[in-house]
Structure formats: C-alpha cells, structure tokens
Amino acid sequence: MALKVGKFTVLNHPLIQHKLTIIRNKNTGTKVFREVANEIAELMVYEITRDLPLEDVVVNTPMGKTTQKTLSGKKLAVIPILRAGLGMVDGVLELIPAAKVGHIGMYRDEKTLKPHEYFVKMPTDIDQRNLFIVDPMLATGGSAIMAIDALKKRGASNMRLVVLVAAPEGVRAVQEAHPDVDIYAAALDEKLNEDGYIIPGLGDAGDRLFGTK
Ligand SMILES: O=P(O)(O)OC[C@H]1O[C@H](OP(=O)(O)OP(=O)(O)O)[C@H](O)[C@@H]1O
Ligand SMILES: O=c1cc[nH]c(=O)[nH]1
Numbered sequence: 001m002a003l004k005v006g007k008f009t010v011l012n013h014p015l016i017q018h019k020l021t022i023i024r025n026k027n028t029g030t031k032v033f034r035e036v037a038n039e040i041a042e043l044m045v046y047e048i049t050r051d052l053p054l055e056d057v058v059v060n061t062p063m064g065k066t067t068q069k070t071l072s073g074k075k076l077a078v079i080p081i082l083r084a085g086l087g088m089v090d091g092v093l094e095l096i097p098a099a100k101v102g103h104i105g106m107y108r109d110e111k112t113l114k115p116h117e118y119f120v121k122m123p124t125d126i127d128q129r130n131l132f133i134v135d136p137m138l139a140t141g142g143s144a145i146m147a148i149d150a151l152k153k154r155g156a157s158n159m160r161l162v163v164l165v166a167a168p169e170g171v172r173a174v175q176e177a178h179p180d181v182d183i184y185a186a187a188l189d190e191k192l193n194e195d196g197y198i199i200p201g202l203g204d205a206g207d208r209l210f211g212t213k
C-alpha cells in the first residue's frame with residue numbers, strides 16, 4: 001500500500017502505520033523503540049524492493065529440472081546516516097542480508113540546524129550499487145541533502161532515501177536539490193516547529209534509539 005506523488009511515496013501499509021504509532025508514543029522505551037524502528041524499516045524495504053529485477057535460473061528440485069526466477073545480481077548497499085540511521089540497518093539487512101553497509105556520520109547544529117559531516121566510510125564500488133540511504137527523520141532536509149551530495153561526489157548515481165517520518169519542508173528541499181532521488185516515508189507529518197523538530201513526529205530519534213537523553 002502506498003501513496004505516491006512524483007518521486008515521493010508514503011508507505012502506508014496498516015502494519016507500518018500501527019508500528020509507527022508505537023514509536024511515536026513518548027512512553028515507548030529504548031528497547032521497544034529499537035525493535036519497532038527496525039521492523040518498520042524491514043516492512044518498508046519489502047515494499048520498496050518490489051521492482052528489483054529478476055532473471056531466469058535453472059534449478060534441480062528433488063523432482064527434476066525447472067527454470068525459475070532469481071534476483072538478477074543487482075548490487076545493493078544500505079547507507080545509514082549516523083547516528084539515528086543505524087536504527088534502521090538491521091531491519092533492512094533482515095531482508096537483504098548480503099547488502100554492503102556504508103556509513104555517513106552527520107550531526108545537525110542545534111542552533112543553526114545546519115548539518116555537519118564527521119565520518120564517511122563507503123564500500124569501494126558504490127558507483128555500481130543501488131543505495132538505500134536510511135535515516136528515521138527528514139526534517140529540514142539538510143542532512144539528507146548533504147549525505148546525497150557526499151555519495152554523488154563518490155560516484156553513486158542510483159539511490160533511494162528511506163525515512164520513517166518526513167516533514168513537508170524536508171521533502172521539498174530534497175526534491176529541489178536532488179530531483180533524481182526517490183524518497184520513501186512511513187508518514188508525512190504536518191510541519192517543523194521553531195527548533196526544527198517534526199510535529200507531531202517522534203522526538204529526537206537518535207536520543208530515543210540510544211538512550212542519550
Ligand atoms: O533534516 P534535518 O533538519 O537535517 O534533520 C534530520 C537529521 O537530524 C537527526 O540527526 P541528528 O543531527 O540529531 O544526529 P543523531 O542522529 O546523531 O542524533 C536525524 O537523524 C537526521 O539525520
Ligand atoms: O523531529 C526531529 C527532527 C530532527 N531530528 C530528530 O531526531 N527529530
């Protein structure tokens with residue numbers, strides 16, 4: 001189930017909506033928040049990978065030879081934007097266990113809301129891979145835009161941004177800066193508040209995942 005406008009898609013499967021409500025709840029603790037964020041990421045990736053190309057392969061079943069489908073060797077990688085993006089990686093790897101993982105560290109200055117990059121470690125062949133960039137929150141869009149810039153600078157050309165909660169401001173900003181990138185969200189929320197937090201959102205995803213506040 002999905003609501004698609006151009007290259008922005010809200011994956012509104014009932015299980016995704018239900019699980020998102022659980023982690024929006026401020027009384028949900030770190031353990032459950034971590035588990036459910038990964039479950040949502042897994043469900044989202046299930047939906048997003050519907051278009052993965054297949055090819056024929058001959059397989060011998062105990063009953064004889066048959067031609068069946070297999071993934072056509074498309075190379076994938078998941079790219080979490082640290083820290084909070086780490087909270088979605090296990091969910092993605094549950095379905096795509098052979099995916100490579102590239103890390104990009106980014107923090108948003110609390111006052112200016114500008115992102116700062118502090119770490120990048122990518123698989124060497126990201127230019128040949130389909131990338132799933134994961135981060136629970138798309139707020140102003142600054143972090144996602146900078147992460148996509150960093151990936152394109154290293155030769156990547158095929159990437160999708162996968163977030164749990166998106167603000168309209170962030171979706172617009174990413175679409176303007178990187179019109180080629182598909183964006184997938186579990187929810188499109190109302191707006192940002194004056195501190196750059198998503199309303200109603202789920203608070204600070206990194207702090208809730210790692211128990212740092
Ligand atoms: O769209 P933006 O306005 O850039 O905001 C979104 C970013 O803010 C959060 O990270 P944060 O800077 O809190 O770092 P953290 O993951 O280490 O907590 C979030 O995980 C995004 O990366
Ligand atoms: O609402 C928000 C906005 C940015 N980062 C978060 O973790 N939450």
Ligand SMILES: [Mg+2]
Pocket residue numbers: 084204205206207
């Ligand atoms: Mg944070």
